[in-house]
Amino acid sequence: MQISQQDVHQALERGEFVPHFQPIIRLRTGQLYGFEMLARWAHPELGLIFPGDFIEQAERDGWISELTYQLLRKGLKEIAPLPGEPTLSVNISPPQLHGTSFVDQVHEAAAEANFPLNRLILEITESALAEDIVSVSKTVQSLKIAGCRLALDDFGTGYSSLLHLQSLPFDELKVDRSFVSSMTQKHDSRQIVAAVVGLGQSLSLTTVAEGVETEEQAEILLWLGCELGQGWLYGKPVPAEQLDEMMKRRQPHASNAILNGMTGRQSATALEIPPMQRFAQLRAIYDGAPVGLAFLDREMRYLSINRRLAAINGSPMEEHLGRTVAEMIPEFFPTVRPLIERALAGEVVAGVELTKPTQNPKELRTILLSYEPAFDESGEVIGVSVVLLDITPIKRAEEAQRESEAHFRHMIELIPQIPWIIDPEGRALDVSQRWLELTGVNDDQWRGFAWLDSLHPDDRQPTIDAMHRSFQSGEPIDIYYRVRRSKDHPWQLLRSRGSARRDDNGEIMCWYGSLEIIGESDAGKK
Structure with a gap:
């Protein structure tokens, strides 16, 4: 105007x-x-x-x-x-x-x-x-x-x-x-x-x-x-x-x-907090983290990475910055690319295991990967947060434990006695493979009180009564009963002996014992 x-x-x-x-x-x-x-x-x-x-x-x-x-x-x-x-x-x-x-x-x-x-x-x-x-x-x-x-x-x-x-x-x-x-x-x-x-x-x-x-x-x-x-x-x-x-x-x-x-x-x-101080704090947390960390942009370029992840990838931190995942780990990119793409689409991808060779060609390194989308203030995905955890020591420990358990079980199977474990109420916690062969039950049919079903009908109640007396007194278990594989097989007379294991307060935690095969018994055969 x-x-x-x-x-x-x-x-x-x-x-x-x-x-x-x-x-x-x-x-x-x-x-x-x-x-x-x-x-x-x-x-x-x-x-x-x-x-x-x-x-x-x-x-x-x-x-x-x-x-x-x-x-x-x-x-x-x-x-x-x-x-x-x-x-x-x-x-x-x-x-x-x-x-x-x-x-x-x-x-x-x-x-x-x-x-x-x-x-x-x-x-x-x-x-x-x-x-x-x-x-x-x-x-x-x-x-x-x-x-x-x-x-x-x-x-x-x-x-x-x-x-x-x-x-x-x-x-x-x-x-x-x-x-x-x-x-x-x-x-x-x-x-x-x-x-x-x-x-x-x-x-x-x-x-x-x-x-x-x-x-x-x-x-x-x-x-x-x-x-x-x-x-x-x-x-x-x-x-x-x-x-x-x-x-x-x-x-x-x-x-x-x-x-x-x-x-x-x-x-x-x-x-x-002043910006530079805040940055220094975040950098210290980033580098001190016990896992590998990185941030990828939408083109899968490394915008930041900590030393632990760089070491896992086998290259210095400085070589990663601005370069793509395909350039830094070409041998694994075909495997991780679809995972990163899912994260760029907004999906959290967690707990993916990946194995890669180490400097020793006979050894493998196991990595646990997680990719999480990073959103900007309006909800758009602007990149992917990467977390890598080297779980090789855990895997090696698990494998060693499995091997140890296998060796132990093999040794147990070689001895003439048949080991067993029951809880303070008489439920079976573990038995030898030889019990399964002796009774003809499968791996699920002996658990809990079901193991009693394999006993001769005349021996079930006397066995239960004898166990209860031991449970109450804490005295060792020493009982006889009969089992057989099928109707076409003879009854086998077994002697079962066991002792209680107690905790620091004297409470019974479980009973350990073994079975000894006495011999065949046709008495009471039906």
């Missing part, structure tokens, strides 16, 4: 330009941090006019300085008495950064409102810095010396940003709303936001995200490490007369992500 000079002069004289205030919150706690002051023109006939309709003309026609001064005086007076000492962020137009008049205006407005300048944040756009960096730098330095804090606004949308961050004393870095609004749909936008936040952390700058409208956006920003957020999710800009009401009804609006198993204090502590 076109505005006449007369309309402007009248509006300035009448004080029709008024500040509105949008809350800025701490993402990890939901607590109020401060407000950004936004210009509005309360036109008596046209109603509320937004800055997009008059700021550009104010800069072009030269009345931006008077406009900003009026708004600054009003804004500081409104925010100064609020509880909690909130900050006030104010956008500064490029023309105001040339000369010393704006610095004087800031001092006068702050003194008039009794507003500490360390609570005033002046937001400077990249376009303002591109015009005359030398002149701008003088003004910026003067404002910094006065105690003001400085924020670089709309970062990433202009040019020479890194030069500006290096040469000027900024305190905050604002992530442009265009990236925030699209980051839940566009992977590139998320990457840009992550890069901006990471850059801010590396330079010890507070990062502020503009245009936060959804919980999903807030959670992504939180886990990326962004500290502050503003947008309609937390509140729309309101006039000064609604500030008290906003302060009264406002409750901390913490993101759900912060409540995921952690208290606010725990989350705050985790996020306050």
